[in-house]
Amino acid sequence: MNTILTNITAGEATPQVRMRVVRTKWAHSLLTFLMVCGPGLIVMEADNDAGAVSTYIQAGAQYGSSLLWLLVLLLPIAYFIQEMVVRLGIATGEGHAAMIYKRFGKWWGRFSLVDLQLVNFLTLVTEFAAIHLAFRTMCIPPQIGVPMAAIALIVLVVTGSYLRWERTVIFLCLLDLAWLFLAFRLRPPMAEIARGAAWPSLPAGGLTAGLVFLVIAIVGTTIAPWQLFFQQSCVADKRLRFSDLKWARLDTLIGACFTIVVAACMMLAGNASRANGLHFTDPAQLAADLGAVAGPAVRAGILLLMINAAVLGTTAISLSSAWAYGEVRGWPHSLQMPMREAPGFYAVYIGCIAAAAAIVLIPGAPLQLIIVSVQVLAGIMLPSAIIFLQLLLNDKELLGQEFCNKPWNNRVNWTIIVLLFVLSLVLAAQVVLPNLFPAG
Amino acid sequence: MTSLTENRKLDQGAENFFQVVHPLDDLPEQKLNTANLGPMSMTRSVRFSLLALRAYLVLMMLLVFYHVLGIAGVFGGR
Numbered sequence: 001m002n003t004i005l006t007n008i009t010a011g012e013a014t015p016q017v018r019m020r021v022v023r024t025k026w027a028h029s030l031l032t033f034l035m036v037c038g039p040g041l042i043v044m045e046a047d048n049d050a051g052a053v054s055t056y057i058q059a060g061a062q063y064g065s066s067l068l069w070l071l072v073l074l075l076p077i078a079y080f081i082q083e084m085v086v087r088l089g090i091a092t093g094e095g096h097a098a099m100i101y102k103r104f105g106k107w108w109g110r111f112s113l114v115d116l117q118l119v120n121f122l123t124l125v126t127e128f129a130a131i132h133l134a135f136r137t138m139c140i141p142p143q144i145g146v147p148m149a150a151i152a153l154i155v156l157v158v159t160g161s162y163l164r165w166e167r168t169v170i171f172l173c174l175l176d177l178a179w180l181f182l183a184f185r186l187r188p189p190m191a192e193i194a195r196g197a198a199w200p201s202l203p204a205g206g207l208t209a210g211l212v213f214l215v216i217a218i219v220g221t222t223i224a225p226w227q228l229f230f231q232q233s234c235v236a237d238k239r240l241r242f243s244d245l246k247w248a249r250l251d252t253l254i255g256a257c258f259t260i261v262v263a264a265c266m267m268l269a270g271n272a273s274r275a276n277g278l279h280f281t282d283p284a285q286l287a288a289d290l291g292a293v294a295g296p297a298v299r300a301g302i303l304l305l306m307i308n309a310a311v312l313g314t315t316a317i318s319l320s321s322a323w324a325y326g327e328v329r330g331w332p333h334s335l336q337m338p339m340r341e342a343p344g345f346y347a348v349y350i351g352c353i354a355a356a357a358a359i360v361l362i363p364g365a366p367l368q369l370i371i372v373s374v375q376v377l378a379g380i381m382l383p384s385a386i387i388f389l390q391l392l393l394n395d396k397e398l399l400g401q402e403f404c405n406k407p408w409n410n411r412v413n414w415t416i417i418v419l420l421f422v423l424s425l426v427l428a429a430q431v432v433l434p435n436l437f438p439a440g
Numbered sequence: 441m442t443s444l445t446e447n448r449k450l451d452q453g454a455e456n457f458f459q460v461v462h463p464l465d466d467l468p469e470q471k472l473n474t475a476n477l478g479p480m481s482m483t484r485s486v487r488f489s490l491l492a493l494r495a496y497l498v499l500m501m502l503l504v505f506y507h508v509l510g511i512a513g514v515f516g517g518r
Binding site for chain 2: 017018019020021022023024025027028031032035036091092093094099102103104105107108111162163238239240241242244336366369373377380384387391395397398399400403424428
């Protein structure tokens with residue numbers, strides 16, 4: 001493989017384009033995919049953030065492998081939703097917030113932006129709360145660990161290179177492969193797993209308030225509103241071309257499969273604690289308890305992966321906020337720009353991280369209240385965010401026939417929207433009528 | 441629709457060469473024009489649905505606020 005620089009005539013300008021030359025078709029396909037790959041894998045894996053680690057482990061600790069079928073069901077849903085975002089991003093070269101502002105007017109534009117920023121910020125606080133918890137369990141003072149993590153997250157972005165950020169984050173995503181090792185180390189019951197994944201059924205105990213809340217939390221943590229904004233902006237910032245669409249779809253599909261496999265491994269870690277008769281309080285406590293049973297490697301592994309999950313979630317969520325704000329305000333907003341050229345964009349990113357890190361260091365901060373608010377707000381916002389996505393993807397004036405949804409796309413998406421609205425209404429009903437479902 | 445610098449296949453003598461350009465190294469391509477579109481034209485039913493959605497979201501926000509106040513112990517009994 002050779003790298004060459006060549007002049008390509010585009011009108012009157014003759015800029016230099018750096019390209020690689022390969023001799024075989026498969027090498028060409030592989031290299032093109034590797035160059036396009038990134039936004040899909042990152043958005044999916046960053047979705048397995050600290051809240052997701054806690055939710056999946058709790059699901060495993062309470063219900064074993066009997067909710068694995070839900071993850072299998074969520075895989076195509078996550079892919080279909082994010083694929084629409086990829087199409088929209090490649091076709092327009094613009095972010096999701098900009099599209100909502102342009103096509104639905106100021107009210108919806110402002111509402112989406114404020115809602116996104118609010119949910120994102122509260123989620124960031126939960127990410128840092130997880131980092132705080134993990135450092136404390138590892139006997140590292142959180143007063144040192146949390147600011148160090150915040151500084152590392154800021155340095156990751158301010159280098160003015162999209163590629164540097166992307167490669168580092170992909171490396172962090174691949175670290176999540178260690179969940180597979182951990183799940184295998186905890187000797188998972190294979191027959192039970194196969195049954196739980198292939199056969200949708202209610203766990204023993206039936207439909208209880210706890211189960212309903214956990215199912216909604218799993219759906220809410222697997223498909224989150226920030227993902228729509230993040231991936232479209234990321235695709236636009238990476239300047240993916242029309243010809244990259246099929247590779248971007250593959251990237252998203254691989255990311256969806258990867259994230260679901262990792263989520264299943266988290267559930268299996270929870271299942272191992274249940275099998276050993278351990279009581280679940282939080283993931284850090286579970287890591288400490290499992291460490292006593294399965295060895296210090298498992299303890300350290302879960303705690304480090306918890307920090308990794310929070311770091312991944314933080315960089316992706318903060319970027320979705322910064323991109324969205326930049327798009328709506330008309331500020332320069334690209335990771336390719338140095339800080340002096342996009343000060344507003346970087347200020348939002350740094351401000352979000354610094355404020356969230358500072359809040360968790362305040363003694364007695366109402367973290368439980370924030371965690372509950374995040375889950376509820378995200379649950380409310382998701383169906384409406386997907387409705388806008390669905391309307392944009394049926395906007396022939398904007399996208400033409402080529403990029404618009406096909407009838408089968410619409411059938412699938414409306415089914416997903418109805419399902420999400422039902423879950424959102426169940427969540428609301430549970431808030432109003434806490435005794436709607438039996439306690440459990 | 442094709443990219444200006446879409447990945448190309450060159451014939452040079454008997455050998456085939458394939459060129460691959462990273463999206464960030466490529467020349468910017470012409471995207472669909474969104475600048476002059478303005479707000480989306482909607483049918484009456486879509487407009488009504490969005491109004492209903494707006495009311496639903498406002499109601500849900502109030503519910504969340506009520507729920508958070510409840511958790512914070514403002515109502516005393518919970």
